[in-house]
Amino acid sequence: MSRARPAAAPPRASMLGAALCSARGLSCGYLGRTVLAGVDLDIAAGEVLAVIGPNGSGKTTLFRTLAGELAPIDGQASLRSPRGLVPVMDIPRRERAGLVGRVLQSERPSWPASVRSYIEAGTFASTGWFGSPGAWERRAVEEAIEATELGPLAARPVTELSGGEFRRVLVARALAQKPALLLLDEPASDLDIARQMDILGLLRSLAGSGVGVALSVHDLNLAALVADRVALLSRGRLAALGPPREVITAEAVASAYGASVIVGDHPVLDLLQVVNLPAWLKPKEGKCD
Amino acid sequence: MAAALLFAAALLASLCFGAAPLTPGQVVRALLSRLGGAAGPAGASGAAQDSAARDFVAATIVWELRLARTLLAGVAGAALGAAGAVLQGLFRNPLADPYALGVSSGAALGAVAALSLGIASPVAAVTALQGLSFAGALGAAALVYGIARASGRRAPTAALLLAGAAVGSFLGATVSLIMTLRQRDLQRVFFWLLGGFGGKSWGDLAAALPAAAFALLVSMILARPLDILGSGEEAASSLGLDVARTRALAVAASSLGTAAAVSAGGVIGFVGLLGPHFARLLVGPGHRRLIPASAAAGAVLLMIADAAARSIAAPIELPVGVVTAILGAPLFLWLLSRRGPEGQGA
Numbered sequence: 001m002s003r004a005r006p007a008a009a010p011p012r013a014s015m016l017g018a019a020l021c022s023a024r025g026l027s028c029g030y031l032g033r034t035v036l037a038g039v040d041l042d043i044a045a046g047e048v049l050a051v052i053g054p055n056g057s058g059k060t061t062l063f064r065t066l067a068g069e070l071a072p073i074d075g076q077a078s079l080r081s082p083r084g085l086v087p088v089m090d091i092p093r094r095e096r097a098g099l100v101g102r103v104l105q106s107e108r109p110s111w112p113a114s115v116r117s118y119i120e121a122g123t124f125a126s127t128g129w130f131g132s133p134g135a136w137e138r139r140a141v142e143e144a145i146e147a148t149e150l151g152p153l154a155a156r157p158v159t160e161l162s163g164g165e166f167r168r169v170l171v172a173r174a175l176a177q178k179p180a181l182l183l184l185d186e187p188a189s190d191l192d193i194a195r196q197m198d199i200l201g202l203l204r205s206l207a208g209s210g211v212g213v214a215l216s217v218h219d220l221n222l223a224a225l226v227a228d229r230v231a232l233l234s235r236g237r238l239a240a241l242g243p244p245r246e247v248i249t250a251e252a253v254a255s256a257y258g259a260s261v262i263v264g265d266h267p268v269l270d271l272l273q274v275v276n277l278p279a280w281l282k283p284k285e286g287k288c289d
Numbered sequence: 290m291a292a293a294l295l296f297a298a299a300l301l302a303s304l305c306f307g308a309a310p311l312t313p314g315q316v317v318r319a320l321l322s323r324l325g326g327a328a329g330p331a332g333a334s335g336a337a338q339d340s341a342a343r344d345f346v347a348a349t350i351v352w353e354l355r356l357a358r359t360l361l362a363g364v365a366g367a368a369l370g371a372a373g374a375v376l377q378g379l380f381r382n383p384l385a386d387p388y389a390l391g392v393s394s395g396a397a398l399g400a401v402a403a404l405s406l407g408i409a410s411p412v413a414a415v416t417a418l419q420g421l422s423f424a425g426a427l428g429a430a431a432l433v434y435g436i437a438r439a440s441g442r443r444a445p446t447a448a449l450l451l452a453g454a455a456v457g458s459f460l461g462a463t464v465s466l467i468m469t470l471r472q473r474d475l476q477r478v479f480f481w482l483l484g485g486f487g488g489k490s491w492g493d494l495a496a497a498l499p500a501a502a503f504a505l506l507v508s509m510i511l512a513r514p515l516d517i518l519g520s521g522e523e524a525a526s527s528l529g530l531d532v533a534r535t536r537a538l539a540v541a542a543s544s545l546g547t548a549a550a551v552s553a554g555g556v557i558g559f560v561g562l563l564g565p566h567f568a569r570l571l572v573g574p575g576h577r578r579l580i581p582a583s584a585a586a587g588a589v590l591l592m593i594a595d596a597a598a599r600s601i602a603a604p605i606e607l608p609v610g611v612v613t614a615i616l617g618a619p620l621f622l623w624l625l626s627r628r629g630p631e632g633q634g635a
Contacts, residue, residue: 069526097529104527110381110519111574117516124517125529129510173520177528 025075053233059216097125101174112157122176164195370587372546373561378515386562391457395429396551422548484610504546559617
């Protein structure tokens with residue numbers, strides 16, 4: 001079920017393929033409103049999992065619950081800690097921040113802090129209220145800046161960055177937490193196609209270094225491009241989970257989104273490709289079956 | 290270092306101004322005279338005696354009249370500056386300040402309630418004044434925070450300022466109601482509400498200092514959490530911050546600072562807005578430097594405003610709240626105009 005993806009130079013070889021995060025019979029949602037029910041899902045070290053589904057299908061709610069920001073309504077959400085798989089609500093907040101990093105879609109900076117100091121907030125979990133970043137934290141920040149290629153921008157105020165640059169800062173801050181697992185809400189939305197490829201390439205290379213990556217994404221072609229496995233949320237449950245070609249089918253898309261598409265092959269890469277087929281456009285002569 | 294020099298310069302300047310202007314030399318001699326031992330009017334004859342007498346008068350003016358009130362203005366300004374920085378960090382909005390959010394009005398309501406109790410014992414009166422001011426400020430800050438949070442998803446700045454204005458005018462009306470019902474305290478309370486440090490003594494300074502210092506200490510503890518909170522509540526929580534505890538401490542610290550200032554000098558607007566604003570220009574947005582810098586800037590601003598209140602229309606003394614509002618309100622509007630409707634930018 002969970003296909004481990006071997007990495008080129010795995011720094012955490014022992015962790016590769018191990019579940020970093022596990023949901024069993026998980027129901028999640030808000031007070032009096034269950035959004036998702038009966039979810040069974042593992043996220044493995046070194047894999048990229050794309051979570052797809054229509055607006056309101058519960059992608060962000062699932063991430064909030066897996067990260068322990070939202071208590072499960074029923075079932076279990078667990079995180080891999082040094083003590084093994086532990087129910088996420090039993091893990092203290094700061095320890096949790098060292099296990100799972102999140103990138104939110106709608107974050108806006110309040111103050112013109114420098115890129116470096118914004119990323120340094122990722123070390124709060126290890127320093128706490130009174131500590132200031134020491135050698136370990138400073139190295140974590142520098143490594144995060146290097147991995148996201150933000151060096152030239154490190155002294156710039158975050159309020160002056162473009163959307164793509166700021167998204168990279170958010171990924172860098174999550175990396176400075178030194179988490180084994182990254183959960184990203186729509187990291188590719190609002191970006192132009194070149195910036196989208198930048199951020200997805202970054203996520204791919206992070207997975208290559210052994211981090212478990214889960215991202216929600218609207219564009220099914222981007223999901224096919226970056227993901228080892230795809231999770232489809234629809235009608236309040238996990239409708240399908242598996243490799244892109246098994247999950248992203250014309251039937252599944254029609255059922256989940258109510259959209260008519262053709263799923264074919266990418267002309268050059270060994271990837272599937274999703275093409276829209278809206279009812280309000282007429283197919284070319286001889287192309288209608 | 291620069292802040293200390295600025296503070297000393299403002300203190301010196303503030304001690305020079307007033308109904309009887311003194312030269313900086315006279316002020317320094319006056320300060321040294323009582324620090325370095327007694328120097329009475331007794332001495333040589335003629336010009337020397339005349340000069341010694343003038344120095345004695347200067348020393349009396351400085352030590353008995355001006356130094357305590359100037360330092361009290363500094364303490365109140367520091368408390369307001371730090372409270373403004375904490376509120377701005379909590380609301381993630383550079384327009385937040387104890388006055389605009391109605392926190393000062395809450396403190397004033399508590400203080401007026403305490404004054405109208407007519408407690409005779411000075412210690413009990415000061416305790417009641419500070420305690421009820423703090424309770425009023427705390428209630429107002431918590432209320433504004435609750436309203437702004439519940440309705441502020443779309444236009445945070447507008448929701449915040451409207452909530453502050455609504456709470457502030459409600460509390461102001463309550464103050465007026467109490468004053469109308471208790472006519473005999475009317476004039477005393479009215480002048481106190483306008484804000485001012487006239488006639489304040491070393492005892493008032495001793496009463497204000499502990500609360501203001503404690504508020505500043507708690508504000509300093511909040512420095513890193515407020516930095517983290519700048520990313521927004523959900524992001525801060527995912528970074529490991531206990532947002533609820535940060536919020537509660539920030540409301541408590543800013544309320545205590547505001548209550549200390551209001552108990553000391555009445556309702557003084559805009560110092561909590563301008564202090565952090567100047568501080569941010571000087572030391573940047575990081576709260577570890579911003580909070581002490583805001584306290585220093587608030588102290589300098591209010592000492593200068595107090596000196597201006599004493600000297601502009603001397604021998605009539607203006608309420609210092611009038612001076613800060615005349616200087617501060619245009620700057621507030623300018624800051625507001627630089628921000629978009631979504632509360633972004635600036």
